[in-house]
Amino acid sequence: MKSNPQSHQSLYRSIRHRYLLGVLIIAVLSTAAYYTLLSSLSDSESTAYIVNLSGRQRMLSQHIALDAHRIYDAMLAGSPASDELTSQMRRNIHDMEAANHKLSSGLLSENWTVDLSTPCREIYFGRMNLYARVDTYLNLAAMLLSSSRHKDAQLYFEQINNSSEQLLTDLNTAVNQYQLEGEQRLNRLENLELLVWITTLIALLLEIVFIFRPMLSIVYASLKAQTEALESLEEIVESRTLKLEISNKKLKDIATHDPLTKLRNRLTLESDIESLIGLSKTHQIHFALCMIDIDHFKHVNDSYGHQAGDYILQELALLLKQETREYDHIYRAGGEEFVLVLNRIDFKEATDKLERIRLAIQQNTFIYGDNIIPLTISAGIYHSNQFVLSKVHDIFRIADTALYAAKHAGRNCIRIAQRENDDISLAKESSTVDN
Numbered sequence: 001m002k003s004n005p006q007s008h009q010s011l012y013r014s015i016r017h018r019y020l021l022g023v024l025i026i027a028v029l030s031t032a033a034y035y036t037l038l039s040s041l042s043d044s045e046s047t048a049y050i051v052n053l054s055g056r057q058r059m060l061s062q063h064i065a066l067d068a069h070r071i072y073d074a075m076l077a078g079s080p081a082s083d084e085l086t087s088q089m090r091r092n093i094h095d096m097e098a099a100n101h102k103l104s105s106g107l108l109s110e111n112w113t114v115d116l117s118t119p120c121r122e123i124y125f126g127r128m129n130l131y132a133r134v135d136t137y138l139n140l141a142a143m144l145l146s147s148s149r150h151k152d153a154q155l156y157f158e159q160i161n162n163s164s165e166q167l168l169t170d171l172n173t174a175v176n177q178y179q180l181e182g183e184q185r186l187n188r189l190e191n192l193e194l195l196v197w198i199t200t201l202i203a204l205l206l207e208i209v210f211i212f213r214p215m216l217s218i219v220y221a222s223l224k225a226q227t228e229a230l231e232s233l234e235e236i237v238e239s240r241t242l243k244l245e246i247s248n249k250k251l252k253d254i255a256t257h258d259p260l261t262k263l264r265n266r267l268t269l270e271s272d273i274e275s276l277i278g279l280s281k282t283h284q285i286h287f288a289l290c291m292i293d294i295d296h297f298k299h300v301n302d303s304y305g306h307q308a309g310d311y312i313l314q315e316l317a318l319l320l321k322q323e324t325r326e327y328d329h330i331y332r333a334g335g336e337e338f339v340l341v342l343n344r345i346d347f348k349e350a351t352d353k354l355e356r357i358r359l360a361i362q363q364n365t366f367i368y369g370d371n372i373i374p375l376t377i378s379a380g381i382y383h384s385n386q387f388v389l390s391k392v393h394d395i396f397r398i399a400d401t402a403l404y405a406a407k408h409a410g411r412n413c414i415r416i417a418q419r420e421n422d423d424i425s426l427a428k429e430s431s432t433v434d435n
């Protein structure tokens with residue numbers, strides 16, 4: 001499988017765009033929430049300040065009326081008003097004047113301004129004309145303070161006295177108006193905050209539906225595709241490995257087995273004998289190697305044809321298998337020559353067994369087409385307890401010599417290689433000759 005850099009890039013771009021859009025929306029919403037909160041805090045602060053200031057103005061108007069009473073009473077009594085009283089009244093006049101200026105202009109401090117609503121403007125500069133009336137009221141109070149003549153003082157006092165009640169009522173109207181506007185403003189801000197909250201929730205929901213969920217789907221689909229590709233790659237590798245293993249096994253079979261009889265060939269024979277020599281030496285586990293050759297096989301080929309010869313070779317291989325144990329091994333050493341390796345067997349057993357095999361072959365009926373083909377074998381046998389040999393080549397040579405002796409003795413017999421005074425003697429085991 002080839003990795004696809006283009007599809008990786010487009011996946012990366014798609015995720016990056018969606019992610020940036022999601023982040024942008026969250027940034028806008030949080031900024032909006034921040035400014036709403038900021039404005040809400042500032043508004044509630046200015047509302048509280050104005051309501052407080054107008055309430056104080058109302059209170060100061062009463063204080064000034066009271067101060068005027070005291071001063072006038074002192075005048076009537078013929079004693080001058082105390083310094084404390086006059087300075088208190090002066091302070092009250094000054095404070096009320098400042099409050100009147102702030103409330104009517106909206107200039108709460110150098111950097112703090114609020115817009116006056118229409119009803120408030122109406123209160124201060126309209127029909128009620130509160131600004132000018134407060135101003136007049138404060139002038140009268142100031143003039144009362146500075147007046148030395150009894151008659152003037154009486155005039156100012158009476159004017160203050162006559163106007164104070166109505167002024168108080170109108171100042172109260174102003175306080176109520178400020179309170180009302182403050183509540184309305186706070187209500188609006190509450191609604192705005194609710195709106196921002198709901199908008200944020202909706203926006204997040206839409207982000208989930210239209211941005212994050214599709215983004216997850218894209219990533220999931222990509223991962224799934226990758227996993228599937230990987231799995232199919234693994235399957236391909238597995239199937240190729242299996243094919244390779246099968247091919248290797250076939251190749252090994254071809255290299256180590258005879259294609260006609262399916263028996264092991266000479267190559268495996270040599271390596272098998274190497275290990276048997278080792279076992280025989282270290283653990284005294286004995287084995288016998290029987291060299292078997294079909295008698296007059298050329299005659300079989302010549303009389304019945306080459307295919308009949310092949311058939312005989314295959315049949316003989318089957319017969320040898322039937323006559324041997326599972327842990328014995330049969331090889332086709334080449335041409336019409338077979339090798340039988342009998343494992344874990346003593347000398348006597350081995351020679352008896354080989355003789356039985358020779359007899360079984362002689363007595364077997366080989367039928368090819370309409371022909372019954374008589375068959376005998378000659379064999380030479382080597383047994384590991386008879387020699388101290390460690391080379392495969394020597395063992396083959398000894399077994400071959402025994403076979404040659406069997407042929408020489410007239411065929412259809414076996415000969416046993418035996419050590420006698422360091423020379424190989426060939427014991428005559430079976431002398432059945434079938435010429």
Ligand SMILES: Nc1nc2c(ncn2[C@@H]2O[C@H](COP(=O)(O)OP(=O)(O)OP(=O)(O)O)[C@@H](O)[C@H]2O)c(=O)[nH]1
Binds near residue numbers: 294298301309407
């Ligand atoms: N059909 C067939 N014949 C084979 C095969 N391999 C070898 N042969 C034949 O086996 C015969 C061996 O002949 P010889 O070596 O003269 O031996 P023989 O005729 O068996 O005589 P002795 O061994 O002396 O008893 C030859 O005719 C070969 O062509 C094979 O794979 N198939």
